[in-house]
Amino acid sequence: MPLIDSHSHIHDADFPFPKEEVFRQALAENVKKIVCIGVSEDDSETAVKFAENNSSDEVELLVCVGVHPHEAKDFSGDSVRLKKIARHKTVIGIGEIGLDYHYNNSSQDDQIAALRAQIQLAAKLGLPIAFHVRDAYEDFWRVFDEENRNSTIRGVLHSFTDSIENLEKALARNLYIGINGISTFAKKPHEIEMFEAIPLNRILLETDAPFLAPAGKRGKPNQPAWTSMIAQDLANKRGISVEKVAEITNHNFEDLFNLY
Numbered sequence: 616m617p618l619i620d621s622h623s624h625i626h627d628a629d630f631p632f633p634k635e636e637v638f639r640q641a642l643a644e645n646v647k648k649i650v651c652i653g654v655s656e657d658d659s660e661t662a663v664k665f666a667e668n669n670s671s672d673e674v675e676l677l678v679c680v681g682v683h684p685h686e687a688k689d690f691s692g693d694s695v696r697l698k699k700i701a702r703h704k705t706v707i708g709i710g711e712i713g714l715d716y717h718y719n720n721s722s723q724d725d726q727i728a729a730l731r732a733q734i735q736l737a738a739k740l741g742l743p744i745a746f747h748v749r750d751a752y753e754d755f756w757r758v759f760d761e762e763n764r765n766s767t768i769r770g771v772l773h774s775f776t777d778s779i780e781n782l783e784k785a786l787a788r789n790l791y792i793g794i795n796g797i798s799t800f801a802k803k804p805h806e807i808e809m810f811e812a813i814p815l816n817r818i819l820l821e822t823d824a825p826f827l828a829p830a831g832k833r834g835k836p837n838q839p840a841w842t843s844m845i846a847q848d849l850a851n852k853r854g855i856s857v858e859k860v861a862e863i864t865n866h867n868f869e870d871l872f873n874l875y
C-alpha cells in the first residue's frame with residue numbers, strides 16, 4: 616500500500632533537491648501522495664501552482680494554504696486572498712497555522728489574530744486544518760476552544776512533540792497527530808513515552824521536508840521519500856507491519872481530508 620507524506624515544503628524555490636529527483640525517490644519508496652503546505656499567502660500561491668504543474672498519476676500533489684505564525688505579522692488579515700487561493704482544486708485544507716512562542720518571529724497578538732481569522736476561514740470553507748503549535752499550548756487551547764463552540768474544527772497537530780497532557784487534550788478534541796523524523800530519534804524517556812501513547816488511529820505520517828530528516832539521514836535535507844523510514848520505525852515500535860501502518864495512517868489521512 617502506498618504511503619502519504621502529509622506535510623512537506625517541496626514547492627519552495629530553495630528546496631535542496633530538484634523536483635524530478637524528489638518524485639523519483641518518492642516513487643522508489645512507494646510514497647505516492649505528497650501534501651505541499653503553505654506558510655504565507657505568496658507561498659500558498661506557489662504551492663498551488665507547483666501542485667497543478669507537477670501532480671501526476673504516479674505522485675499526486677495536494678495543498679494546504681495558510682499563513683504560518685512566523686509570518687503572521689505580514690498577514691493581510693481579511694482572508695480574502697487566501698480564500699481565493701483555497702478555491703483551487705488541489706487544495707484540501709488550511710495550514711500551516713497556529714502559534715509559535717519559541718521563536719516569536721511575529722508578535723503574540725498578531726499570531727493569535729491570524730490563527731483566529733484562519734480558523735474562521737476554514738470553518739466557512741468546510742476545510743480541515745494543519746496546525747503548527749510550539750511552546751504556546753495554553754493560548755492555543757484557549758483560542759481553539761473559543762473558536763470551536765460548535766465542535767466543527769477538524770485538524771492535525773503537525774510535528775507534535777509536546778507533553779502527554781497536551782496529547783490528551785488534542786485527542787479529547789478529536790485532532791490527529793502528525794509525526795515525523797523526530798519520532799525516530801527521540802531519546803528522552805518522556806518523549807518516547809509520549810510517542811508510544813499516540814493511538815495508531817490518530818496518527819498521520821509527515822516529513823516536514825526539507826526539515827527534520829529521520830534517524831539514519833540526520834544532518835541531511837529531508838525529502839518525502841523518507842516517509843518510508845518513519846513508517847518503518849513506527850512499525851518496529853508497535854510490532855506491526857509497514858503495510859498495516861500504511862493502511863491505518865492512510866485511512867486517518869483520508870478521513871481528515873475527506874478524500875474517500
Ligand SMILES: [Zn+2]
Pocket residue numbers: 622623624652711823
Ligand atoms: Zn511545515
